[in-house]
Amino acid sequence: MKILGFIIGAHSCGAAYYVDNEIKAVIEEERLTRIKPHTDYDNNFERYPVQSIRHLIDRFGLKLSEIDYFTSFLPTQTGIDIFKAMYNYEIAPEKYVHIDHHESHAIFSYLTSGFQEDTLVFCADASGGVNAHSSKTYLGSKGKMTYLDGLNTKRRSLGHFYAALTELVGFRRLKDEGKVVGLAGHGHLWERLYNVWSDVIKIEGTKTNEDNHPIESGEVYVDMYTKFHQFIGSKYWKNKNVLEDIAHTGQRLFEDRVISLINNLHAKVPHTKKLALSGGIFSNVKLNKRINELDQFDEIYVLPPMGDEGLALGCVFGTLNKLNPNPPKRLDNVFLGTEYTKEEVLNAGKEFKRIDLDIDFVCEKLLDRKILALYQGKSEHGPRALGNRSIICDCTHKETYGILNGKLERNDYMPFAPAIIDEDVDKVFHLTKSKYTAEFMTLLVDTKEEWKEKIPTVVHPVDKTARIQIVTKESNPLFYQILKSYQKHTGIGILVNTSFNVHNEPIVEKPEEAFNHLRNGIIDYLVTPYGIFYC
Ligand SMILES: [Fe+2]
Numbered sequence: 001m002k003i004l005g006f007i008i009g010a011h012s013c014g015a016a017y018y019v020d021n022e023i024k025a026v027i028e029e030e031r032l033t034r035i036k037p038h039t040d041y042d043n044n045f046e047r048y049p050v051q052s053i054r055h056l057i058d059r060f061g062l063k064l065s066e067i068d069y070f071t072s073f074l075p076t077q078t079g080i081d082i083f084k085a086m087y088n089y090e091i092a093p094e095k096y097v098h099i100d101h102h103e104s105h106a107i108f109s110y111l112t113s114g115f116q117e118d119t120l121v122f123c124a125d126a127s128g129g130v131n132a133h134s135s136k137t138y139l140g141s142k143g144k145m146t147y148l149d150g151l152n153t154k155r156r157s158l159g160h161f162y163a164a165l166t167e168l169v170g171f172r173r174l175k176d177e178g179k180v181v182g183l184a185g186h187g188h189l190w191e192r193l194y195n196v197w198s199d200v201i202k203i204e205g206t207k208t209n210e211d212n213h214p215i216e217s218g219e220v221y222v223d224m225y226t227k228f229h230q231f232i233g234s235k236y237w238k239n240k241n242v243l244e245d246i247a248h249t250g251q252r253l254f255e256d257r258v259i260s261l262i263n264n265l266h267a268k269v270p271h272t273k274k275l276a277l278s279g280g281i282f283s284n285v286k287l288n289k290r291i292n293e294l295d296q297f298d299e300i301y302v303l304p305p306m307g308d309e310g311l312a313l314g315c316v317f318g319t320l321n322k323l324n325p326n327p328p329k330r331l332d333n334v335f336l337g338t339e340y341t342k343e344e345v346l347n348a349g350k351e352f353k354r355i356d357l358d359i360d361f362v363c364e365k366l367l368d369r370k371i372l373a374l375y376q377g378k379s380e381h382g383p384r385a386l387g388n389r390s391i392i393c394d395c396t397h398k399e400t401y402g403i404l405n406g407k408l409e410r411n412d413y414m415p416f417a418p419a420i421i422d423e424d425v426d427k428v429f430h431l432t433k434s435k436y437t438a439e440f441m442t443l444l445v446d447t448k449e450e451w452k453e454k455i456p457t458v459v460h461p462v463d464k465t466a467r468i469q470i471v472t473k474e475s476n477p478l479f480y481q482i483l484k485s486y487q488k489h490t491g492i493g494i495l496v497n498t499s500f501n502v503h504n505e506p507i508v509e510k511p512e513e514a515f516n517h518l519r520n521g522i523i524d525y526l527v528t529p530y531g532i533f534y535c
Helices: 029-033 050-060 076-087 101-113 158-168 177-184 191-197 219-232 240-266 285-292 308-323 342-348 359-367 399-407 422-428 477-490 511-519
Strands: 002-007 014-019 022-028 069-072 096-098 119-128 133-141 144-152 274-278 299-302 353-355 372-375 389-393 417-421 444-447 465-467 469-471 494-499 525-528 531-534
Touching (some): 002 308, 022 029, 022 308, 029 050, 076 096, 119 240, 177 285, 191 240, 285 444, 389 399, 399 494, 469 477
Parallel strands (some): 002 069
Antiparallel strands (some): 014 022, 119 133, 133 144, 353 531, 372 389
């Protein structure tokens, strides 16, 4: 059976191709157009997965006439019309499967959680779907989901609350939320502001408070700004320390509200001990840390492509589930993008010096504090690079943070993330549960006291937390070997892992883009299965 999932929309755009029990490929339009994010929400300018589907046709032999089901969160006629406009191809209505926006988020997280027990499935974002919602909750049981509750546009959106906070502290809403998480770690709780804002978003049972604004994004912006300016008066407030405290206070209120809502939803199905999460708000690793600390769940799972980039494949999972519900099964990894051939890599890198892949050489250069990039296999699906399109380097020297930030033109208050070999996790970090989800860099964890000063590039300078990626032999053999070799020399298998791109660019997709980083001096060595390249 062949299924093509596709998405257009406010936050992402792309396509997923499934053939006979195998996810052939998922591609986001931004990886091909090199414009991030592909859809410009601020200008209300939506784009379409034209290049994504063309890529699947050219690279994976997709033939539109052979597709059994086309699926999207767009209503049937809209989906058919848009497809015709893009490809002059008329989808027969019986071949089109409409999966609701939030159902797509939720079913993708539930079916890839691996949870065999009854599971609380919760998704939340800014908003989405035909009957716009900002959250939906289900009980997952034996491969099927039963709807429990939801927040429509008459209720305030948790995602828009955080977007309003993002804008208030000077960043771009629905784009730079990750920077606010980092900024929040530098600040302190401003109790008076917390109290002023406490009515902006409230939890009443399993709902947020009412929202009566005529525009979908809602009253939450107006209320938050108005209350803030009434509170602060005419004082000049945009200095850095105040921004840190505002971010911290908004983040804390946001966490408290999400946790209250999850607690109240859990009270509807108190027997559940597993929690599957998806939707854009769960890119907030600080929030995920708090949720993972809740006693009522013995494991949580955050969908790695938690935001709208996951909707194309989410719709494929939704379609499969409608046809034949199967129990949840973990993904082996999220390397679901495109692999480029040896010939393509060698051809793109022919102007550079090359030696055969040699792990000892890689390790020597890491110890020498060089900056390397790993370019191998299929690209990652989702916002995090996990060792196939990653920049790696030593994390034990304080100066590395500034050097790497400068090279990548990055300034997001977040430390870099550590990739750590599975056997060393307990030595360095406090993480007693949800280790599977920590393979995807979706959780923040506390660092053990004796390690806080030893790995400064990858722990937050103030709260000493880290956004870890656990690397196993199975999940990424080459990255594992590199970490293992580094461990032999240093006693610890831990390195910086940051996505292979400069600030505001999408993650590297094609070999040419990888070699551009070598050419421009951003990296010192490019490590591929077909050799190590350098200038
Ligand atoms: Fe969404």
